[in-house]
Amino acid sequence: MLRAELYRAFGNKFFFLSLALGIGIAVAHIFQFVIPTSIEESAYIYDFPASAFTRWIGGWSYPVHPDLFYLASPLLAALPFGWSFSTDWNSGYANQVFTRARRCQFLLAKVLASFASAGVAVIAPLIINFLGTACVLPLITPHVTGIGSFMVLPMYFMGDLFFENPLAYLGTYLTISFIAAGLMGCLCFPASLLLSNKYVVICFPFVLCTILASFTSRTSWYSLAPTSFIRAGQDFGPLVPDQALIFCGLAIGVIGFGLLLASRKDYLS
Structure with missing residues (x-):
């Protein structure tokens, strides 16, 4: 069951559309910002030269590409397989599967496939951007003497790791992003249990996260919005782990409640 749902999640046109959009932003960032930075003489006259660790799309908030990518990240995450919940209910496909397999097994497989495809759709462009940036700019380990040339400070979340082992810092943030x-x-x-239009369902995480970010970005609760706390550059300030965990806990609770509701035989028939 899980294999079939993973095949559907990673083999449909919406997954490739999400990848195309994300990679398009990532590649545009390389050509419009990273490469010009590498050929500017001014990039190497400061105390700390431009580095791939500090100029990739997740490590530097300039120009528009990082804001655009992270703003669109909920949509990129929902596109690959978020539509399938609503489509399967409306088409009757889910009911046909329920007669042949355990309902909970099918629902859990769908959620896991959605989780995996969403994570890949968001971190794949980030990895491509970093690798592309590393082909242009050197992998110079950041040093505290260069503060001002990058966004992460020693007192920030995992700031010590950023200066000691930036690759481990990058890997940790990619895991958080996934x-x-x-x-x-x-x-x-859970949105598909209330909304029948698959395009509205796909837009639900984007609308929710955008509203959450709008209300928290200028407050001390900026780390509550996933579009804020997955930014490795910690643009809005040091990541507050407790706030990020609150979002994850609430999301897991809502998804779990949706699973419980959908597993009832009298809800989906």
Whole structure:
């Protein structure tokens, strides 16, 4: 069951559309910002030269590409497989599966496939952008003497790791991004129990996260919005782990409640 849902999640046109959009932003960032930075003489006259660790799309908030990518991340996460929940209910496909397999097994497989495809759709462009940036700019380990040339400070979340082992810092943030993207994609599941239009369902995580970011970005609760706390550059300030965990806990609770509701025989028939 899980294999079939994973095949559907990673083999449909919406997954490739999401990848195309994300990679398009990532590649545009390389050509419009990273490459010009590498050929500017001014990039190497400061105390700390431009580095791939500090100029990739997740490590520097300039120009528009990082804001555009992270703003669109809930949509990129929902596109690959978020539509399938609503489509399967409306088409009767879910009811046919329920007669042949355990309902909970099918629902759990769908959620896991949605989680995996959403995570890949968001972190794949980030990895491509970093690798592309590393082909242009050197992998110079950041040093505290260069503060002002990058956004992460020693007192920030995992700031010490950023200066000691930036690759480990990058890997940790990609893991955080994968988990957050997976949860954003899975939010389509409870939304599909209330909304019948698959395009509205796909837009639900984007609308929810955008509203959340709008109300928290200028407050001390900025880390509550996933579009804020997955930014490795910590543009809005040091990540507050407790706030990020609150979002993850609430998302898991809502998704779990949706699973419980959908597993009832008298709800979906």
